[in-house]
Amino acid sequence: MTARTLHSAPSAPSAASAPSAASPASPDARPSARPRQIRWLLRLHRPALYAWAALVLVLAAGLLWLGGPLTDAAAQGWRQFSACGMAEACAYDQPAILRYRDFYLYATIAVLAVPFLVAAWAGTMLTGRELETGTAGLAWTQSVTPARWLAARLLVPAALVTAGTGLLAGLHHYVWSAGRGRIDTAKSWYDSSTFFANGPVPVALALTGLAVGALAGLLWRRSLPALITSVAATGGVFVALHWALPYLWPTVHRVSSLKLDTPAGVGLSAHSGVVTSSGEQLPQPWCGSSVSPQCRAVYEKLDAVGYFRDYHPFSHHWPLQLTATAVVLALGALLTLAAFRVLRARTGAVRGMKTAA
Amino acid sequence: MTTTAIEASALGKRFARRGNWALRDCSFRLPAGRVCALVGVNGAGKSTLLALAAGLIAPTEGGITVLGGHPADARPDLGYVAQDKPMYPQLTVAETLRMGADLNPGRWDRDTAERIVSGGALDRDARIRSLSGGQRTRVALALALAKRPRLLLLDEPMADLDPLARRELMGLLMATVAEQGTTILMSSHVIAELEDSCDHLLVIGDGRVRLAGDMEELLAAHRLLDGPAQDGTSGAGPELGQDTVVVSHTTTGRQCTALVRDAGAAPPDGWRAAEPSLEEVIVAYLRNPEVPGLALDTVFAAPKEATA
Numbered sequence: 230m231t232a233r234t235l236h237s238a239p240s241a242p243s244a245a246s247a248p249s250a251a252s253p254a255s256p257d258a259r260p261s262a263r264p265r266q267i268r269w270l271l272r273l274h275r276p277a278l279y280a281w282a283a284l285v286l287v288l289a290a291g292l293l294w295l296g297g298p299l300t301d302a303a304a305q306g307w308r309q310f311s312a313c314g315m316a317e318a319c320a321y322d323q324p325a326i327l328r329y330r331d332f333y334l335y336a337t338i339a340v341l342a343v344p345f346l347v348a349a350w351a352g353t354m355l356t357g358r359e360l361e362t363g364t365a366g367l368a369w370t371q372s373v374t375p376a377r378w379l380a381a382r383l384l385v386p387a388a389l390v391t392a393g394t395g396l397l398a399g400l401h402h403y404v405w406s407a408g409r410g411r412i413d414t415a416k417s418w419y420d421s422s423t424f425f426a427n428g429p430v431p432v433a434l435a436l437t438g439l440a441v442g443a444l445a446g447l448l449w450r451r452s453l454p455a456l457i458t459s460v461a462a463t464g465g466v467f468v469a470l471h472w473a474l475p476y477l478w479p480t481v482h483r484v485s486s487l488k489l490d491t492p493a494g495v496g497l498s499a500h501s502g503v504v505t506s507s508g509e510q511l512p513q514p515w516c517g518s519s520v521s522p523q524c525r526a527v528y529e530k531l532d533a534v535g536y537f538r539d540y541h542p543f544s545h546h547w548p549l550q551l552t553a554t555a556v557v558l559a560l561g562a563l564l565t566l567a568a569f570r571v572l573r574a575r576t577g578a579v580r581g582m583k584t585a586a
Numbered sequence: 587m588t589t590t591a592i593e594a595s596a597l598g599k600r601f602a603r604r605g606n607w608a609l610r611d612c613s614f615r616l617p618a619g620r621v622c623a624l625v626g627v628n629g630a631g632k633s634t635l636l637a638l639a640a641g642l643i644a645p646t647e648g649g650i651t652v653l654g655g656h657p658a659d660a661r662p663d664l665g666y667v668a669q670d671k672p673m674y675p676q677l678t679v680a681e682t683l684r685m686g687a688d689l690n691p692g693r694w695d696r697d698t699a700e701r702i703v704s705g706g707a708l709d710r711d712a713r714i715r716s717l718s719g720g721q722r723t724r725v726a727l728a729l730a731l732a733k734r735p736r737l738l739l740l741d742e743p744m745a746d747l748d749p750l751a752r753r754e755l756m757g758l759l760m761a762t763v764a765e766q767g768t769t770i771l772m773s774s775h776v777i778a779e780l781e782d783s784c785d786h787l788l789v790i791g792d793g794r795v796r797l798a799g800d801m802e803e804l805l806a807a808h809r810l811l812d813g814p815a816q817d818g819t820s821g822a823g824p825e826l827g828q829d830t831v832v833v834s835h836t837t838t839g840r841q842c843t844a845l846v847r848d849a850g851a852a853p854p855d856g857w858r859a860a861e862p863s864l865e866e867v868i869v870a871y872l873r874n875p876e877v878p879g880l881a882l883d884t885v886f887a888a889p890k891e892a893t894a
Contacts, residue, residue: 262691269685273674363672366642370666371689372733374658577644577658 264373266381277350285393288339289400295332296404303329304411330414340401340426343394344434344463351442352459353452355382360450375576386439394435401426418546419497428550437561438463444568475499477552480539487519487528492536503533591737591769592616592639596648599634608634610793615883622786624773625868631793632773633669636739640666653737665730669741671722675715679708679725690733699732719746731762740772756783777865789868796871799882807847808867813857815842833877834870845870
């Protein structure tokens, strides 16, 4: 029993009797230095880092091209078209207009896809796979507490996602502004896909996608179900936000004449209908202008005296963007908190954070 | 400095809410400085126990104290090598070791890491995913040992090695820990290998402790008796004494062999006593789950400390 003789004094503090002088690194140097894990986080996810950089650069270049030359060409085409008036033969640059329309659609889809990409990556590569293969346990037993492990895995990607998505969303807004008023077929500010690609909202959605992915990875501990869950959950957030958007800021109430075909008020609509002589608001009978006798009869039967519309005019663009961003970020914060809770419950690391500090 | 490396009391872990218990009612104490073998059949809860001690999972019930505190607080002081030696496959050997140094600032012992890795014909620029089982084990042990742990938790560390590499790495492991005075809890299937390197034993079966204590004391507490078989009866009969716990017995023809717990009393007439081998004792306890387990280590203080 060789080991028995080596460990013959188990009750004595054996480290003291061991020839520790043989090793140059002094074990007494209890460091206050924190583990340097960010460098290794970037190294481990180098392919994703390069892919993200390439994606952002390519999309940014595309958006600049779209907002500059393509928009100018399309605007020129529209000017030619308008100059034709009612002339029978009209020469205008139709391909430029169509090209602008197509590329604007692609650009919007690309920006809207970013939160899904981030969620898919976070669910699989960030947490799910590390728990699946056990490398998370390796990190936790290499002096990185689970809380710090997760914190680094959320903060570093969050910074990169914010920078990249912020740039793309800003450029998308530039593209949209460049076409506004110059191109007749340009999307309105309240067009759903344009709105969600046009400000800080996509950044907040991407950050929430990151939190969703990290949480799904922690819950499933396997990459494939985490991938599906995080993409589906991000889609759910999108749908919920689309549905809730008109109610995130007080609307403008506008009453208009029944002689119009539809209620007046251009913008993001929350409610519309008809208002009676007693001031009651009724749902839209969807008839049309009261100029036609049939519709006049319908309105008289309802005692309707005018249309009403509760809506958001263009001046509400930024309040709506900022409120939606705040709501999505709050959701992301809750998901992040949940991720830390799940990790703590799993590892029982009640005092893990304190030790590392 | 604590003299107890691990203390578990009524420790239990169940992975699904209605699932089976991977570990149940597990109580033992591992003194510091010991090299303890953790033995049990597949699925007995060995990996669960090691993960609980490493603070990677939380117990469902009961408590475990590692190096005098919560396992999460002990993590900087412990080394852990999981059964499948998880490492980042895309890193090279050199990068993996540099990462170990970066993740353990101030306590990383480069010489130890280099010594363990340089033994195998390892290309430093080879990626972890391209390594053989033995080379992988070498790198995983280097990561665990170079942080100079006070407690080393090894889950089947030598399982995927050929006998030669097994012997070599075991020797390297023992030499390193002897120098640092590290406590080891190591699970294995190969009892012969444990007999040479371990001085403490923890046997679990069906998630419960079957044997725990100093290896020699456990061996000394048992006798292998050889005697005439009794007609018709179960073999080892009343002549072995009322106070003797018969762990197992086998009857071959007219010969009966029984493993009994025995403090050293003279064997009854017609019986011959012999020292059992470690394997005989372990197998007897694992085969006969109805025999009460034997713990020679449970000098529990108040349970207040252990219930976290």
